[in-house]
Amino acid sequence: MTDTHVTKRPMTLLGLGDxxxxxxxxxxxxxxxxxxxxxxxxxxxxxxxxxxxVAASPAEAVGASDLIVLCLLDDASIGAVLDAADLTGKDLVNLxxxxxxxxRARAAWAEARGARFLDAGIMATPAMIGAPGAGAYVFYSGSRPLFEAHRGTLEVPAAARFVGEDPGHAALHDVALLSAMYGLFAGISHAYAxxxxEDIAPKDLAPLLSEWLGAMGFFVGxxxxxxxxxxxxxxVVSNLAMQVAASGTLxxxxxxxxxxxxLISPYLDLMRERLESDPAAHAGEDTAGAITLLRRPGRS
Incomplete structure (x- = not known):
């Protein structure tokens, strides 16, 4: 990824972890x-x-540029680091x-201090940043004009995907994808366990796992x-009643x-709960119906 067609504007970056x-x-x-x-x-x-x-303080760093990129430890760090900085007229991009x-709260905080704000969710590891073909990208949400004004700069380290003017939507997309990833990791971990x-080498099971999980990718859409x-x-090809019955074998x-x-019983329990709530209505369903239980008011 290069930035050969954009004016090289001064910018500030706060936070130099990996x-x-x-x-x-x-x-x-x-x-x-x-x-x-x-x-x-x-x-x-x-x-x-x-x-x-190199700036000696956050206030000095903020004063050096109009575009301020934050890559700090956590949200609380933002308030602590920028407490003494004048943010009037600044463009804050929170990575x-x-x-x-x-x-959402940080967007309101930035607006109250005279700044425009974009929140972000990085879908990459440090090694993927700036690496052509690595597939790195960043979700952005918040001020659309701010995003468009700095899009060329933001796309230098990774592709940029704007997901709406609600400042919370970048983090929501980020966490939704990561949650799916950990669910996948949980199933893979259970399979290897x-x-x-047994006289089955993990390296022999690996290609079978990859092939099967790829075939099951249709469930997303x-x-x-x-x-x-x-x-x-x-x-429906494999209905809920059949899958609940088969879960006993697992x-x-x-x-x-x-x-x-x-690692797998919570999902199996959720399918069983959906079926038992109304067997006549749900027995012939696809398992996607169980998702609706997760948003039930009062569910912990």
Whole structure:
């Protein structure tokens, strides 16, 4: 990813952990005048030889540029770091990991201090930043004019995807994707645990797992269509009643293998709950109907 067609405006980056350092190096390599600040000064000084200007304080760093990028530890760090800084007329782009509620509150906080605000969710590891073909991208939400004004700069380290003017939507997209990822990791972990101690090598199971999970990817789009239409029965291939009945085999196998079912039992329990709530209505459904239980008021 390069930035050959955009005016190289001065910018400031606060926070130089692994991700912040990767971002800084990518912007510097693209020729952006960059001011940096980090609580641990040594990390900032290491970038001076690459062309970064090192600020002695957050207030000094903010004063050096109109575009301020934040890549700090957490949302609380933002308030602490910027408490003494004048944000009037500044454009704040928050790459700090947070929740949707924190993104919305921080947007209101920034507006009250005279700044425009974008929240973001980074879908990449530091090694993917600035690496062509790595697939890195960042969700952005909040001020659309701010996003469009700096889009060329923001796309230097990773592709940029604007997901709405609600400041909480970048974090929500981020967490939704990460939650799905961890669910996938949980299933894979359970599968490998089942074969521990057997004459089955993990490396032999790996391609079978990849192939099977790829084939099951249809569920993503299928569930989206069913949740939109609220039609859970049409065109069902493997209905809820059958899947609940079959789930006993999964649990008995785990018991036989001495494997805890804790990674898969919550989902199996959810399917059973959906079926037992009204067997006549739900037996022929697709499993996507169980998703609706997760938003039930009062559910913990």
């Amino acid at each position: 991700m912040g350092t990767a971002l800084a190096r990518t912007w510097l390599a693209a020729g952006h005048p960059l001011t940096v600040w980090n609580r641990t000064a040594a990390k900032a000084e290491a970038l001076a030889s690459e062309g970064a200007r 700090t990991t947070g929740t949707p509620a924190e993104g 089942l074969i521990e101690g 299928n569930a989206a269509e069913r949740l939109t239409s609220r039609e859970f029965t049409g065109g 649990l008995r196998t785990a018991a036989e293998q001495g494997v805890s079912p804790e």
